Amino acid sequence: MSQKNVLPKRILVLGATSGIAMATTRLLAAQGASLYLVGRNAQKLEAVAGDLKTRGAAYVDICVLDLDDTTQHPKMLADAVHSLGGLDMAYIAHGVLGDQQQAEADYAVAAAILHTNFLSVVSLLTWLANFFVNQQSGILAVISSVAGDRGRKSNYVYGASKGALNVFLEGLRNRIDREGINVLTIKPGPVQTAMTAHMPKAEKFAPPQKVAEDILKAVARRKDVVYVPGIWAIIMFVIRSIPEAIFKKLNL
């Protein structure tokens, strides 16, 4: 799969019931992809699988798993490869926003956010990176967030989980890009999904369909990092440029 502008065909989706993942897999299904869907809610997962079949997916299989349970990852990943008859791309989409105020008061809450958004992803990436290096091809597309670009008082625990993920992906890319593996860090701004439905002005956030289209363009172009929608590259450049002496006084 080193050829640019070609979308992969055999795809593993972690967190397949996510709003962004569902919008992306609908587009992939329409192109005849084979999909292995992993999520923790059996009912939702079956509904997503049924939808993708009607939209043209060549093959759909599911696995019900709470991805916090990293002990189950190696078996699930081996099952996925077996079921799909090989693997061209892994798309890691699961994540939690968490409750910042609770996380400020209780380390266990902060640790749970870091476990789901960072450590469980590290577990998946460790297995997948070695698998792809062994076959000398593959795409790792991982959803991070603009929140990982700079810590803010309103969501720095979530932001830290994504910031750590960004650094991990950067180092992984530096290790395995030369082996023919594409590591894509996806940084969405606010998107209209279940994760943000409670937020004020959520209806003004980016539609998942637009975000999914931009993600698949980045996959096809074998990009390293993509902000979705693209305007967030400029917004985050400005935010990162604010001197810390000023930034620490802002209410963000």
Ligand SMILES: NC(=O)c1ccc[n+]([C@@H]2O[C@H](COP(=O)([O-])OP(=O)(O)OC[C@H]3O[C@@H](n4cnc5c(N)ncnc54)[C@H](OP(=O)(O)O)[C@@H]3O)[C@@H](O)[C@H]2O)c1
């Ligand atoms: N929406 C945004 O504004 C935004 C912005 C930047 C980045 N992101 C990132 O985009 C990714 C997708 O989020 P989304 O916006 O599509 O929100 P979403 O619809 O709430 O999706 C989050 C998904 O993660 C799954 N999940 C959480 N913990 C899990 C676990 N332990 N095991 C298995 N699955 C688990 C959820 O499963 P259930 O359905 O079972 O709960 C859900 O499918 C996340 O990584 C998020 O951090 C979102």
